[in-house]
Structure formats: C-alpha cells, structure tokens
Amino acid sequence: MAQTSAPATDHAPALRSRDIASHPVPTGREEEWRFTPLAPIADLLSGQAPLNGGADVDAEADPGARVEFVGTDDARVGRTFLPTDIASARAMAAAAQALIVTLPREWQGVARVAVRGRGEDVAGHMVIEAEPFSEGTVLVDFRGSGRYVGALEIRVGDGARLTVVSLQDWSTDGVHLGEHHASLGRDSRLLMGHITLGGQIVRIAPKVSYQAPGGDAELLGLFFADAGQHLEHRVFIDHDTPHCRSSVLYKGALQGDGSHTVWIGDVLVRSQAVGVDTYEVNRNLILTDGARADSVPNLELETGEIVGAGHASATGRFDDEQLFYLQSRGIPADLARVLVVRGFFADVLHRIGQPELTQRVMRTVDGRLGVVALDGEAGDEELAE
Amino acid sequence: MTTLAISNLHATVETDAGAREILRGVTLTVESGQTHAVMGPNGSGKSTLAYVIAVPPKDPVPEGSITLDGQDVLAMSVDERARAGLFLAMQYPVEIPGVSVSNFLRTSVTAVRGEAPKLRTWVKEMKGAMEALQIDPAFAERSVNEGFSGGEKKRHEILQLELLKPKIAVLDETDSGLDVDALKVVAEGVNRFQADGTTGTLLITHYTRILRYIHPDYVHVFVDGRIVESGGPELATKLEDEGYERFLKAGAST
Numbered sequence A: 001m002a003q004t005s006a007p008a009t010d011h012a013p014a015l016r017s018r019d020i021a022s023h024p025v026p027t028g029r030e031e032e033w034r035f036t037p038l039a040p041i042a043d044l045l046s047g048q049a050p051l052n053g054g055a056d057v058d059a060e061a062d063p064g065a066r067v068e069f070v071g072t073d074d075a076r077v078g079r080t081f082l083p084t085d086i087a088s089a090r091a092m093a094a095a096a097q098a099l100i101v102t103l104p105r106e107w108q109g110v111a112r113v114a115v116r117g118r119g120e121d122v123a124g125h126m127v128i129e130a131e132p133f134s135e136g137t138v139l140v141d142f143r144g145s146g147r148y149v150g151a152l153e154i155r156v157g158d159g160a161r162l163t164v165v166s167l168q169d170w171s172t173d174g175v176h177l178g179e180h181h182a183s184l185g186r187d188s189r190l191l192m193g194h195i196t197l198g199g200q201i202v203r204i205a206p207k208v209s210y211q212a213p214g215g216d217a218e219l220l221g222l223f224f225a226d227a228g229q230h231l232e233h234r235v236f237i238d239h240d241t242p243h244c245r246s247s248v249l250y251k252g253a254l255q256g257d258g259s260h261t262v263w264i265g266d267v268l269v270r271s272q273a274v275g276v277d278t279y280e281v282n283r284n285l286i287l288t289d290g291a292r293a294d295s296v297p298n299l300e301l302e303t304g305e306i307v308g309a310g311h312a313s314a315t316g317r318f319d320d321e322q323l324f325y326l327q328s329r330g331i332p333a334d335l336a337r338v339l340v341v342r343g344f345f346a347d348v349l350h351r352i353g354q355p356e357l358t359q360r361v362m363r364t365v366d367g368r369l370g371v372v373a374l375d376g377e378a379g380d381e382e383l384a385e
Numbered sequence B: 001m002t003t004l005a006i007s008n009l010h011a012t013v014e015t016d017a018g019a020r021e022i023l024r025g026v027t028l029t030v031e032s033g034q035t036h037a038v039m040g041p042n043g044s045g046k047s048t049l050a051y052v053i054a055v056p057p058k059d060p061v062p063e064g065s066i067t068l069d070g071q072d073v074l075a076m077s078v079d080e081r082a083r084a085g086l087f088l089a090m091q092y093p094v095e096i097p098g099v100s101v102s103n104f105l106r107t108s109v110t111a112v113r114g115e116a117p118k119l120r121t122w123v124k125e126m127k128g129a130m131e132a133l134q135i136d137p138a139f140a141e142r143s144v145n146e147g148f149s150g151g152e153k154k155r156h157e158i159l160q161l162e163l164l165k166p167k168i169a170v171l172d173e174t175d176s177g178l179d180v181d182a183l184k185v186v187a188e189g190v191n192r193f194q195a196d197g198t199t200g201t202l203l204i205t206h207y208t209r210i211l212r213y214i215h216p217d218y219v220h221v222f223v224d225g226r227i228v229e230s231g232g233p234e235l236a237t238k239l240e241d242e243g244y245e246r247f248l249k250a251g252a253s254t
Ligand SMILES: Nc1ncnc2c1ncn2[C@@H]1O[C@H](COP(=O)(O)OP(=O)(O)O)[C@@H](O)[C@H]1O
Pocket: B013, B014, B015, B022, B040, B041, B042, B043, B044, B045, B046, B047, B048, B049
C-alpha cells in the first residue's frame, strides 16, 4: 500500500484496525519495516505460522489492585489501542484472553507481570488501567524463548501517576513484536520505561497520546545489543492536545558482529496542541566494530505556539580519553570499559528508579564485557547491611 | 627507598611535516623523600615529559629509558604503571559521565592496592581525605570531573594522589588556574603526601608561585626539550627575578 499522507502527519500510523485483512503484509520496503530483518518473522506476518493464543502470563499486585484475565471482546480491551500493523492485528485476533491490571482510584502500590516464553509462537494482550489519582508502578518482565507478539495498552486516569517499565530479556532465540500504547488523562503523569537486553529480534513501538491538557509523559529506554541481536524501539508521541509534555531519552550500547539497534523518535505536534513542551534524545555507544546503530529523530510541528520542542541524537564510540583516565589510576582496561558503559546508562537507570532492574542491567553489562563482578558492587552490598 | 631514573630520554611526535623531536635527551633521577621542580616556558615539552612517564606515548620513545626501581617503565601499559606506583596529576582531567567519584576512587584504590579496602575504614579514609582538601562531601556522588570547576578538578587530582599514595607523583601544572586559597589547599595536600619521606614528587610548573608552598629540594630549568640547568631552591628564586630569558638564549646556543 502506497503512503500518500500529507507531510505533517507522515509518521502517524495510517491505519488502526483489528481487521487482519485491512493490514498489508510488509515487504521490507515500507518506512516502518525497512530496518527490521523480515526473514525470521515472515511466517508470523504472513500468517503461515499461526500464533497460539495462550501466552504464559502471570500477574500479582499489592492489595487492592485487581488482576483479571478476560476475553478480548471485553469493553476495556481495545479502548486505547487498535493494531497499526498486521503483526498486532494477528496477535489481537489470536489472543485467547487479555490481562487487565486495574489500579483503583487513589491506590498506591506495585504490580508485577511476568511473561514467560516456552519456545512457541504465542500471542498476548495486556491492559493497564490506572484510575484517577492512583500512584502505581507496574513492572512487566518478558523472558524465555520463542516468539511473542502482543500489545500493551495503558490508560492513565486524571491526576494519576503511573510508572510502567517493561524488561525484554529473552533467550538468544527470542522474538518480540509489541506495540505499547498509552493514553494520558488530565494532569496525569506517565513514566514508561523500556529495558531491552535479550532476544534475537525485539521490536517495540511505544506510542503516547493525550485525552486532556496537563498530561506529562516521560519515556526512558535502555538497550544493549550483542552479536546478532536486532533491538528496535519506535517511539511515536502524538501531541494532539494542548498544554501537555513529553520527554524521551533512549540510550543504547552495541557490541559484536551484526549487533543492530534502531531508534525512531517521531514526535508530532498537531495544530491544536498549543503550549506543548517536548524533547527527545537518543544516544548510542558503539563498543566494537561490526555494530550498527540507526537513529532517526523526527519532530513535526504543525503549530509554532509551543513552550519548547527539540531533539538530539548522537552515536559514538568509546571515548579513549575516558578509558585512559581510568587506566591511569590503575584500573585495568576491561574494568575501565565496564565503568564507562555503566556510567553511560546511569542517568536512564536513575530516572527509571527501580534498583532491581538497575542491578540486572549492571550484571548484564559486566557479563557481556567479560568482568565477573565489580568490587564496588560487593561494597554497595556491605554498605546496605 | 624508591628511585625513578630517567636517562637520555627522547620523545617525538609525528606531524604533517614529519617526526618532530619534543624531548631531546632528558636525564633526571627522583628518589623517595625528594621533591624536584621542573620549570620551563610554555611549549618547552614539560607536559610531554610528564605524560611519557605515566602513559605509553603514541609514537614510541626512540631513545633513552625510564626505570622505577629498576623496572622498565616504558614496557608497561598505563594501568600497569599506575599499579607499579606512578601517578600523574593531569593538567586537564577527563570527565566521565555517570561514574561517581566514590565508585571511581574505590575502584582505583582497589586496583592499585591489590585488594578492596574494608568498607568501614574506607569510608572514613575517603571522607577524611576530602575534608582535608576542603572538598564538599556531596562530591562523592557526583560524576567524575563532570561540571567541576578548574579548582575542583585539581583538588580531585590531589585527592586521588593522597588516597592512591603512589611511589612517585608527577604533577603537571597542578598550580595553573588556581586562586591563592585553592593553591594553598592543593599544596598542603602535596606536602602531606610527601611528608613521611617514602615518596618522591616531580613538580612541573611554569610559575614560581607554587614554590612558596611546596619547597623543592631540586630545581631544574627546562627549555626546548631538555634540562639546561639544575640546582637547589635558590635557582627558583633566580628564575623569579630573571625569568626564562637567559635560559632561552642558552638553550638556543647549544
Ligand atoms: N601531538 C602533538 N603534535 C604536534 N606537536 C605537539 C603535540 N604534542 C605536543 N606538541 C608540541 O610539543 C611542544 C611541547 O608541548 P608540551 O609538552 O605540551 O609543552 P609544555 O607542557 O611545556 O607547554 C609544543 O611545541 C607542542 O606544540
């Protein structure tokens, strides 16, 4: 299907529909698919490999929150999200049930969702409903093997403050195609985090839109691609409402032959969205030869009546000066590299603010850079005693 | 007893116009208990000398040797040199985003001492050293050198000097860009480091001002890549009065 939309809305998905037949099968020439290796997922996109509807999903929450599994015909499913591509449409049709996590009005607490791949091709669907003035954190943990396709829809009620962090740490064969769509109510705040470490192909497409003025979305991402991994994050912020904010920061590290990361940052400020403040940044650190980072920020302003708008993107190699400074203080080269990469990720992890996820990322960094454990880490534990 | 022996040291840099000789035969011995001041005009090669001691140069040394207690320094990598007991306080310390000062210090102290310091004593030691250098305790949680003022960077270099306690310290223009108060604080740090007589210091400077607070045993005048005159502290006084003019002429005529 040729794309002939007007330039200003170039990057807004042309189609939103549950109907599989309405979505074309990607050929790889489409802007949305040109970076993704299609061969390993062609059978999923074409439907040749049918998705099993019974994803292994487990959820628990602090008292008061509701965790339910419902049919995908439930009225709360598809309110915030409709598939924008054929993979999502197939998944939504195939999913036997949807998980709904409801954080009641003024509720405070944490909910955890675990999705475990069992080597099959599975579809899933999740809905997070943060009711007005709730202050919740939802941690979603994707692990295991096989291929998972599924959406995450997030509804942030008026005045609610919600943190949703999803960890993608699949086995080496893992494939994950997911759209994460959030809609923000009046004066609400959403922190959406993506930490993507493991998997052969992980392609996450977060989208944010606003129901009323005063919404504030912060998107934070961290990815580390090793040899042969394709990790893709396609952010779309749809500023369709006046006086809302968005702040986007994704940081990636890459090493090894054929490691590939893609970051797309589409921000659209529509003509009615006056008083918007938006800023997006992607930084990538290339650790070895043979790695490739694609970074495409795109800011489209249909109105000039805004508070601020900007973007930045930079991809660089290890700073020899930094390594040299650390080594000049006796720190061996491999440990110096670990410190620099840990430091590179530090601001994102600090802002995400989940110590156990920080630990997990740091362990992955240490392991992938060939250092068993930093002495400093033992020290931190000692300190905690 | 430690000896850093520099003998007939040459260094070149590759330029568009071919190899250029920056160090042209430097011979100098620093022993524990001694403070040597190397003084010279801008561009004379002082930083090149400092770096060649602590860091393997891009262009290998064509002639001469550096040994630390008989060990061949030129054969060591930069981190090996630090673990062998050499330390370079840099003129332009590097910023490392996201790496906290406390994490950095503990990691380097662990590397240099060969074992992690006990946490309880370490925290006390670090806090004490920071206090002595009038460094705000909040510094421990800031990223290394990031957003530090010139004076803060230099104090942070001396903090490392005191905690790592190398055998031989090389200070490259640690005094430049400091106001008098900061200069005194930094000088006191160097004097504490040097106090017990087990370490040696090679103090590289352009100005005589710092020598009011750090008293060298030996002063070397460095011009055009080599030492043109050596003497005691009185040589610094002479330099203060006469400047480098006389030596520049002497350097040119040889
Ligand atoms: N990488 C380099 N390429 C070319 N010339 C250099 C390089 N590094 C230093 N130099 C030159 O070597 C000389 C000595 O420099 P330096 O050691 O920094 O002197 P000082 O510290 O005494 O001011 C200067 O003339 C400088 O321009």
